[in-house]
Amino acid sequence: MRTVSNVVSGYTHVSERMRAKVLAAIEELDYRPNPVARTLRTGRTGMLALVVPEIDVPYFSELARDVIDAAAEVGYRVMIDQTGHDHERERQLLTGDDRTMLFDGLLFSPLVTKTELLDMHGSMRMPLILLGEHEFDGRYDHVAIDNVAAACDAVDHLIAIGRTKIAAIGSQPQEEYATPLQRSAGYDAALADAGMRRRADYIRTAAHYSRSDGYAAAQALLALPEPPDAIFCFSDLLAIGAMRAVFDAGLRVPDDIAVIGIDDVEEGRFARPSLSTISLDTPFIARESVRRILARIDDPDLEATEIVAPHRLIVRESTTG
């Protein structure tokens, strides 16, 4: 009945006597509103979906923490999905083929989204925000750092401390994903600005940005006739794997080889040596994407915007003599 709903929802136009009566009945029957029925009626689930490649990658779990917190602050909860680098899974999520889309909006943080994937979202009305991409094409909201500048800052730092043979780990085998392309561009730009030559044998690919990818790539670099004296890794995890490979080869960080990453995950702060990195403001990214998706849920016809999150260089032991 109407009055009960009013009481439950804390509506004002209810007499004190009636409110007390309803409350008593609620207590008596141990009544709990059914959220599903409410959702069917209101059209809002109160849930957001956060889609990441792998939740156990520290950058994503730290991002998830912030997103869950930011969402909780505005009364939303977060469902987490992993695509595991699976294009088919990404497609399902983007097209809404999944049978259980119980959420109001999608925060999509693709490691490997191609533009063509995004085209598929077209017919769906599910609000969507892209995280971590920076190829703004005006169709979807983006929240991301300036990847080119971030990579450039990292390499500039290596140059500033006097390194001249700077390698990079993290380009993708198939060059079709935005993030690695942008970071590669930043690396190239920094070298060019310093009048340094870009050597193809110093550019190593990494499929999953994992510690072991970083380890393997660094091993390959160390085996070169003229090994580098610095390595710029496209993620902190790659950098941690790379550092381990340097030690296993009997060399030292940063003395023989300086290492810098991107992400500023907590693991890097406690690594030995502690890892220099580019810090991404994940609380900012989380807050802004939640704010933005709520606005879009309220008004699906909002114009797409691009939100650039701040980043900054953090110098630690891995790049300081």
Added chain:
Amino acid sequence: MRTVSNVVSGYTHVSERMRAKVLAAIEELDYRPNPVARTLRTGRTGMLALVVPEIDVPYFSELARDVIDAAAEVGYRVMIDQTGHDHERERQLLTGDDRTMLFDGLLFSPLVTKTELLDMHGSMRMPLILLGEHEFDGRYDHVAIDNVAAACDAVDHLIAIGRTKIAAIGSQPQEEYATPLQRSAGYDAALADAGMRRRADYIRTAAHYSRSDGYAAAQALLALPEPPDAIFCFSDLLAIGAMRAVFDAGLRVPDDIAVIGIDDVEEGRFARPSLSTISLDTPFIARESVRRILARIDDPDLEATEIVAPHRLIVRESTTG
């Protein structure tokens, strides 16, 4: 209409002609079944909730990865919530006070659950599985390792490599949570078995099992008149913080102080030195808890069972000369 539902659900008793017709109409109208309406009718959301203290703690994010995978295999999705050591939040989840309980079952991995909290779940019909606890009281399903034995194995290893002054980090300030109590008991038992004395000044508390907790606790141990020659940490994160404190004090691991943790997170495999630990079979834990909660969703009156997950000692550099 009946037939449409049949087609969508892949029912058999539908004529080919009719099925084609329906499919064409679906395509034409770009029809998508509304999952909320389906849920209201069937009573199943197809979602599980995984509740952990903090998703960015590697052990929990690795567990979450496995739970999401295990759930996906049986057509379920996973909502993740953090309690952040907040008792009020735990209470809400357990009692169903939250207004948006859009899931069929709850996998609850409390760092800090007191028995009294569990009492509150009594009136709720939401299926519940407890993870990581091992104080089986017969009321709820548990999936956990044998914490006492795990701790005992870790300390036995330190004794086996000849250490005699073995400290422990990870007991709780307020001694009311199961996991730390059990791990403390295992530590005590191993020392007693070896005829070693338990020294109160070698037992350090840690509120959040974080790297910085481990760092601070280890610093305190090193400042003792007679510092330990080995530290057993109740989690890998504590151990990683502790190792860093040892290095910052100018000492070496394992030469001066051996360190061992529990969890076997990937970070420990790449740490320097790599971290000895007790490996918990998280894929097993994830698989079994999902299996169990599905059974309980099907039949809420199932008797509570206790599932013990395997664990095993992993010896790495942090405890080998």
Added chain:
DNA sequence: TTGTAAGCGTTATCAC
């Protein structure tokens, strides 16, 4: 094999 109608538990509309 196919169509009709009831009902899941809310919230919103609308008289009173």
Added chain:
DNA sequence: GTGATAACGCTTACAA
């Protein structure tokens, strides 16, 4: 201020 009643979009008896 309060009580009936419709509607959200699906699944499923039941009838045809």
